[in-house]
Amino acid sequence: MQDKQGKLDLVRDSIGSYPDFPKPGILFRDIFGVLQNPKASECLFELILEEVKKLPSVEVVVGLDSRGFLFGPVIALNLGIPFVPVRKRGKLPGKVQQVAFVLEYGQDVLELQEDSIKPGQKVLIVDDLLATGGTMEASCKLITQIGRELVGCLAIIELIDIQGRKKLNAPVTSIIQY
Numbered sequence: 001m002q003d004k005q006g007k008l009d010l011v012r013d014s015i016g017s018y019p020d021f022p023k024p025g026i027l028f029r030d031i032f033g034v035l036q037n038p039k040a041s042e043c044l045f046e047l048i049l050e051e052v053k054k055l056p057s058v059e060v061v062v063g064l065d066s067r068g069f070l071f072g073p074v075i076a077l078n079l080g081i082p083f084v085p086v087r088k089r090g091k092l093p094g095k096v097q098q099v100a101f102v103l104e105y106g107q108d109v110l111e112l113q114e115d116s117i118k119p120g121q122k123v124l125i126v127d128d129l130l131a132t133g134g135t136m137e138a139s140c141k142l143i144t145q146i147g148r149e150l151v152g153c154l155a156i157i158e159l160i161d162i163q164g165r166k167k168l169n170a171p172v173t174s175i176i177q178y
């Protein structure tokens with residue numbers, strides 16, 4: 001049984017770092033390095049669940065396309081609550097709500113199925129990484145656009161210098177900070 005600092009160290013040491021990917025000047029933090037190491041993966045999920053259980057009554061976990069899908073369903077399963085995806089444009093069937101958001105080059109659209117979250121349900125948004133916060137901010141807008149209550153945002157990795165959390169009107173939790 002490892003203590004909290006031991007778990008954090010193992011997870012941090014397992015995150016890959018790739019300079020100049022996918023373009024010059026970006027230091028890419030690769031969460032898949034953690035999932036390739038079962039012990040690190042176990043430690044990460046323990047750390048995540050410890051944080052999530054501090055939040056007030058989460059009733060739905062929303063995961064962001066695509067790396068949020070690696071964590072959201074496991075969190076939801078552990079809490080015994082539904083998992084709902086936010087996807088990039090054109091991937092979800094049925095009636096969807098849309099939010100456009102600005103990326104470094106150009107823009108994209110995120111979508112959420114309208115009937116996926118019931119009125120009054122409290123929502124936690126989960127993604128692997130918070131950088132500019134553009135993706136998380138657009139996802140927060142989707143939740144409030146359909147009139148649902150956002151209780152928190154969880155990013156496994158937070159790039160703190162970029163200050164993406166300033167864009168978000170909900171409590172932000174992260175596990176590993178760079």
Ligand SMILES: O=P(O)(O)OC[C@H]1O[C@H](OP(=O)(O)OP(=O)(O)O)[C@H](O)[C@@H]1O
Pocket residue numbers: 064065066067068127128129130131132133134135136164
């Ligand atoms: O805070 P931001 O500046 O918005 O960046 C964070 C987002 O960027 C990455 O996703 P990406 O768009 O690369 O898509 P992917 O998860 O499908 O690889 C990451 O998984 C977050 O979703």
Ligand SMILES: Nc1ncnc2[nH]cnc12
Pocket residue numbers: 026027028029030129131
């Ligand atoms: N530096 C980074 N590493 C991995 N994913 C990212 N998404 C946005 N910035 C990123």
